[in-house]
Ligand SMILES: NC(=O)C1=CN([C@@H]2O[C@H](COP(=O)(O)OP(=O)(O)OC[C@H]3O[C@@H](n4cnc5c(N)ncnc54)[C@H](OP(=O)(O)O)[C@@H]3O)[C@@H](O)[C@H]2O)C=CC1
């Protein structure tokens with residue numbers, strides 16, 4: 001039998017963490033060696049011999065968690081939000097000192113969501129207007145969602161490359177927030193509603209037509225195949241990868 005990969009989950013008692021613990025526990029090629037909560041020392045990772053962490057904690061803790069792992073040559077698969085440009089830059093320079101270590105930061109582990117963002121980026125150059133509506137459960141602490149921020153960045157990149165001007169908008173009088181957040185020039189609207197899990201619509205408007213690209217996660221199980229793919233792949237991808245699409249062959 002091939003050796004199992006030793007994996008630790010951080011944020012293990014949370015909504016995502018608890019689901020990830022189950023998925024890793026059930027995977028025959030993975031060995032769940034630690035499941036850490038807020039109060040647990042990161043030194044446990046070393047004592048447990050973790051080869052890879054899965055961080056599903058909170059935006060305030062994720063950088064420290066990942067930096068601790070990288071400094072010890074432990075690979076990291078990260079689903080937690082809060083990775084702005086500053087944090088990514090700091091992580092990149094840390095990784096330069098640990099060139100054999102891999103980190104995957106995936107704003108969304110659901111395959112359908114990754115595809116929806118890629119499709120939206122592909123379509124964005126052909127439409128005059130584009131806006132994003134993300135809809136989540138009301139216990140989510142951050143807005144806009146990490147997925148929406150990533151989708152907006154991909155759309156903005158595609159439109160800039162194709163020389164598409166900004167979406168038209170005549171708004172000159174606005175109650176604060178009514179037009180959502182401006183993320184790389186794309187308006188993002190955040191809905192928080194009991195009963196929801198994780199959903200997103202990209203609205204693309206042209207003269208006399210609209211294309212809507214929608215993805216729905218109805219259960220956190222939807223994120224588990226992506227997490228397992230990340231854990232199984234990260235050690236063979238040293239350095240920083242942002243987005244699960246980096247591990248997928250998305251071109252038709
Ligand atoms: N990439 C993806 O596909 C997905 C990403 N997410 C993201 O994952 C993150 C977690 O989401 P969710 O599970 O819903 O949130 P929860 O609030 O349910 O879980 C977060 C957990 O992290 C724990 N925690 C807080 N501080 C630390 C710390 N320093 N070290 C370890 N654990 C800590 C919390 O403990 P305590 O309860 O004691 O505070 C809590 O159990 C969010 O950023 C969310 O946006 C969510 C879904 C999918």
Ligand SMILES: O=C(O)C1=N[C@H](C(=O)O)C[C@H](O)C1
Nearest residue numbers: 081107108140145146147198
């Ligand atoms: O907090 C959540 O629930 C989710 N967070 C991630 C995000 O902010 O995009 C991924 C998914 O949308 C669920």
